[in-house]
Amino acid sequence: MLIADDQAIVAQGLGALLSVEDDMEVVKIVDNGQKVLEELEKQPVDVILMDIRMPVMNGVECAGHVTEKFPDTKVLILTTFDDDEYISKAIGNGASGYMLKDLTAEKLTAAVRNVHIGNSVLDHLITKKIVGNTGVIREKRKSITN
Template sequence: MIRVLIADDQTLMRDGLKTILDLEDDIEVVATCENGEQAIEQAIKLHPDVILMDIRMPVMNGVESVKKIKTSLPKIAVIMLTTFDDDEYIVEALSNGASGYLLKDIPADKLIEAIRDSLKGQLFIPTNIAAKLVAKLSHKESSKEILKKKLDLSEREIEVSSLLIEGHSNKQIAAKLFISEGTVKNYISNIYSKIGISDRTKAVLFLKENL
């Protein structure tokens, strides 16, 4: 059962999302919140698998909320929701660990698919947003220093990197390469060390840009 927390300041949106998700046999909405502060409190209390997080909310917005949640509960997948293409907020949320973002007018089946995919470690970031995010993260990490280290990868590490870019989880990578999950983790750790990045989202975006 996929346990979902919904955070949105609009009652109609919260109730609508809950109604849609409650129809699925493998999804359970464990709580709804109307601001980012409540989302943090409920996330700590309930440990959901996925959070649907509105970007613009009173008290605390979704960007600040995802930053605090991912710091203390890094395994929770957070999907940002927005009614418009708000690049600045979206990029900031993604750089703080969000798995991706969806427009609120997305069809119900696509929303449900995104929730399931988020648990597999898949990212859903449109190309234009990805480019801006890479630029932001590169600036934070000092792109010149990172580029000096890049691509000192073995053939197997490149295979693992390619599968990371495609959004596969460690378990899926292990199955595709016929190796154990522990070995996959070791390869990923080596890749992180070589490119100078320790966050999975940042690493995937860097590899996508440079491989």
């Protein structure tokens, strides 16, 4: 696993948290998307845990490059930002998951494991946003209740 976050204490904390799991190994921590791509050229990884806002290249842009150049690598976005634009662009660029940083260690490790085996994961608040912003789903909900 590779961790990409420009806040050193956050990245190091995530690395320490995930490294104690028997089935997870953090091989590198970087602080921007460009470094993610450089590291993947040297050593491919199964999962990237990546923040959105980083210098040089942000996580949304990087996710697109990763899924294009390294299709076997899964991207799990971990961020504080629940902006609709970030969510749609990250998912549109191939991110396998979008989680918010206020989650528990158990939910984070479960999300990483799920993404690793090919599942998609979304924070429950992100799921509510997506469902709430989809007219088709809202219309079906109205017709069921009427």
